[in-house]
Amino acid sequence: MAEHPDLQEEKRMIAQILAGQTQLFHGLIRPYERSVYVMALSFVHNEADAEDVAQEAFLKAFRNLSAFRGEAKFGTWLISITLNEARSRLRRNKAAPTESLDTPADEDGHVSPALLRDWREIPSEELERGELKLVLQNAIAALPAAYREVLLLREVEELNTGEVAELLKISVSLAKVRLHRARMMMQKMLAPQLKQMNPKRRWFQWS
Structure with missing residues (x-):
């Protein structure tokens, strides 16, 4: 797996991309390609759909890069986009409803170890x-x-x-x-x- 660049390097690359050096975008996302694909595949359970979700996530990240404020890690922001895309794909595919998830783990709310x-x-x-x-x-x-x-x-x-x-x-x-x-x-x-x-x-x- 490719090593993630440090935050300062990512910020520098993002600034250069926004300034017009769009060819650097692939270098920016390369360390996260596998994570994005695995996250997508874990939701849609289909390699072709996962590839579509990943590509759409990268495309949206590129289009909305100027909205990234650096308050979170770039990789976290990218995973967030991927999650939203995967959820959208599941909704379109009429995903099965899930059970209620907001009650405590145990009756007294204690999370056992x-x-x-x-x-x-x-x-x-x-x-x-x-x-x-x-x-x-x-x-x-x-x-x-x-x-x-x-x-x-x-x-x-x-x-x-x-x-x-x-x-x-x-x-x-x-x-x-x-x-x-x-x-x-x-x-x-x-x-x-x-x-x-x-x-x-x-x-x-x-x-």
């Missing part, structure tokens, strides 16, 4: 196995959209909870609840399959 043993820690040689990669992709795809958004932004894009909440225009506490629920859903879906793949490995932990 049961966590998936972070799939980012899965050894690369195991992750490269097509079977495991497919299991993970299917589990993420099976999450309701709002949970999937939070999970991908927090665990894949590695935004902090505050950034996730701001991007999705929800409270930090609600972002935490949705992340907790997403992790628990992932745990429930993945545990039997991962255990079958490698019975000796501890895939989950409680803290």
Whole structure:
């Protein structure tokens, strides 16, 4: 994966693009191409549609670059555009309704600490196995959209909870609840399959 340029370099590139050096735009978005595509694919579940969503997101980012104020990271702003495009595509495709997402995780509102043993820690040689990669992709795809958004932004894009909440225009506490629920859903879906793949490995932990 390409390294993300530092913020000052991004600001310099954006200023040059707005000044007319539009050929620099591809260099600006290159580090984010995979993230944008993966985010799109996780929602539309179709490679052709994901490519369309990604291309439309890049096009809108280019057209609206002058509206980017640098209050957030460029990559975060780009992911926000991608999310909106993916949601629009889902609405056009008559996406299935999702359950209510705004109630606390437990009756007393406490978010319990049961966590998936972070799939980012899965050894690369195991992750490269097509079977495991497919299991993970299917589990993420099976999450309701709002949970999937939070999970991908927090665990894949590695935004902090505050950034996730701001991007999705929800409270930090609600972002935490949705992340907790997403992790628990992932745990429930993945545990039997991962255990079958490698019975000796501890895939989950409680803290």
